[in-house]
Amino acid sequence: MKSINQSINQSFIAGVAAVGVAALVATPVFAVDPATWNQTVQVTTNSVITISSTAGSPVTIAVDPSSGGFGTTAVPITVASNNATGYGLTLSMISTDAKNGALFDTTASTTDVIAGASGTLTANQWGYYVGSSSTDIPTVASTFSQVPASSSPADLMTATTQAGSTTVYVNYGAVVDYNLESGITYSNQVTYTASVQP
Numbered sequence: 001m002k003s004i005n006q007s008i009n010q011s012f013i014a015g016v017a018a019v020g021v022a023a024l025v026a027t028p029v030f031a032v033d034p035a036t037w038n039q040t041v042q043v044t045t046n047s048v049i050t051i052s053s054t055a056g057s058p059v060t061i062a063v064d065p066s067s068g069g070f071g072t073t074a075v076p077i078t079v080a081s082n083n084a085t086g087y088g089l090t091l092s093m094i095s096t097d098a099k100n101g102a103l104f105d106t107t108a109s110t111t112d113v114i115a116g117a118s119g120t121l122t123a124n125q126w127g128y129y130v131g132s133s134s135t136d137i138p139t140v141a142s143t144f145s146q147v148p149a150s151s152s153p154a155d156l157m158t159a160t161t162q163a164g165s166t167t168v169y170v171n172y173g174a175v176v177d178y179n180l181e182s183g184i185t186y187s188n189q190v191t192y193t194a195s196v197q198p
Contacts (some may be wrong), residue, residue, distance in 0.1 A: 036158035049081035051194040061174045071142040073174040080165035083196040092153035094189040101147050114186050116146040126174035139172050147190055
């Protein structure tokens, strides 16, 4: 037979346990919504332009007076740009040219020159010819143009829309005769300028 104290202790423990269970059941559980943040990712591109050639520098026109005295060399010029309104390419003599566009002996051992000229080249003249493709090679009868001074460059091409890249085929030609001394290199410098359209 249980004593009075045992009954009271058991009742107290049972009561505490019941209160504990009730507390666990009664505690509400709240759902936590995930935190979100939207971010815009964007790309901006700067307008750029480049100019290059596989021909290198210098380029050489090999000419033999005994076989007509005419020679050419091809210079592919590639312009690349992402400019939305296009770009252009010009050609001129270097700004410091003091020989009126002539090819001359840089060692000054002779005063002979190969003069710049337009039209059909004659003896001791040189000029440029823009081909429509890499296979459009000028002949002695072709119409050449004189490379102008830097103050008035010649337009080689113009793109009015975003064109990616364009290659212009510039051919230089020269005619020489026996009056030019052999073993001398006649030279000058030209400038190609690629610029974006406004």
